Amino acid sequence: xxxxxxxxxxxxxNKPMSRKMKKRLVIxxxxxxxxxxxxxxxxxxxxxxxxxxxIRDPRVExxxxxxxxxxxxxxxxxxxxxxxxxxxRELSKDFDRSIPExxxxxxxxxxxxxxxxxKSCNAGLFGFIPALAKNGNYKMTAKTTLNTEMxxxxxxxxxxxxxxxxxxxxxxxxxxxxxxxxGRLNKDHVKAWENxxxxxxxxxxxxxxxxxxxxxxxxxxxxxxxxxxxxxx
Numbered sequence: 349x350x351x352x353x354x355x356x357x358x359x360x361x362n363k364p365m366s367r368k369m370k371k372r373l374v375i376x377x378x379x380x381x382x383x384x385x386x387x388x389x390x391x392x393x394x395x396x397x398x399x400x401x402x403i404r405d406p407r408v409e410x411x412x413x414x415x416x417x418x419x420x421x422x423x424x425x426x427x428x429x430x431x432x433x434x435x436x437r438e439l440s441k442d443f444d445r446s447i448p449e450x451x452x453x454x455x456x457x458x459x460x461x462x463x464x465x466x467k468s469c470n471a472g473l474f475g476f477i478p479a480l481a482k483n484g485n486y487k488m489t490a491k492t493t494l495n496t497e498m499x500x501x502x503x504x505x506x507x508x509x510x511x512x513x514x515x516x517x518x519x520x521x522x523x524x525x526x527x528x529x530x531g532r533l534n535k536d537h538v539k540a541w542e543n544x545x546x547x548x549x550x551x552x553x554x555x556x557x558x559x560x561x562x563x564x565x566x567x568x569x570x571x572x573x574x575x576x577x578x579x580x581x
Contacts, residue, residue: 406529406578408571410564411504414528421534423526424542427557428504433570435500440560442492443525446470447560448537451523452480457494460486460520473541481550482519494521501558506565518554527560529578 409417418425431439443449450473452460462476494514503509514521522545526538538557545553562574 403531403533404529406527406561406575408564408575409528409559409561414504414559414561417528417534421532421539423534423539423557424555427542427555428559429501429509429556430504430506430559430563430565432500432502433563433566436560436570436574439497439500439558440525442497443558443560447525447527447530448533448541449525450477450541451492451497452476453494453497453521453523454486454488455519455521458488459491459493461489461491462486470537474544477522477541477544477553478548479550480520480548480553482552484551497523501556504559506563515552515554517552519551520553521556522553523556523558525558525560527578529561 414428414430415425417423418428442451449470450462452462454460462472464472498509498514501509522541524538524541526534528534542555542557545555560574562571
């Protein structure tokens with residue numbers, strides 16, 4: 349005969365719940381309800397923002413798709429570059445893992461820190477770019493150099509940038525991170541910063557717009573890594 353292990357059945361208590369326990373249960377249920385409502389509203393708000401700003405899941409881009417995006421948001425096509433896949437994470441780190449973001453350099457290639465504190469956001473560029481002056485005195489750090497960053501960049505098809513890419517007459521160089529999947533941020537931020545640099549009469553500024561999408565010319569592993577990094581689902 350087959351033997352079965354019989355577990356003891358816990359006895360059900362007929363003891364009525366105390367008023368204190370009922371009160372705690374009501375409070376707990378209320379907290380859970382509020383938390384669920386907050387999460388729902390947060391998700392709705394984030395979905396609304398993504399729709400308004402045309403933000404979408406990232407995908408693999410190529411020269412043609414990037415030029416189409418640039419045309420849509422009226423970006424300067426001459427300023428567009430891509431990133432060597434092996435240097436993507438280092439460059440992303442220099443951009444504080446933010447898109448869009450800016451890195452500013454003087455005409456000697458020194459890095460200029462525009463943020464007041466480590467917690468400051470990219471909004472500071474809206475005031476810093478038009479205030480840049482040829483003989484201005486700015487905070488410089490050893491975070492990176494222009495030569496370091498330029499060595500990580502390629503043209504839209506993955507080719508080496510020409511030695512004449514940098515304008516030798518520029519007083520400042522600003523690298524701006526951008527991506528096709530960030531939608532209207534390319535218009536509200538990247539294009540706005542581009543215009544501020546163009547309209548600055550106190551200094552000559554060269555804008556370099558660094559695309560942070562996964563590129564068609566990359567190896568598959570690098571594509572998958574970046575797509576996973578920015579996936580929104």
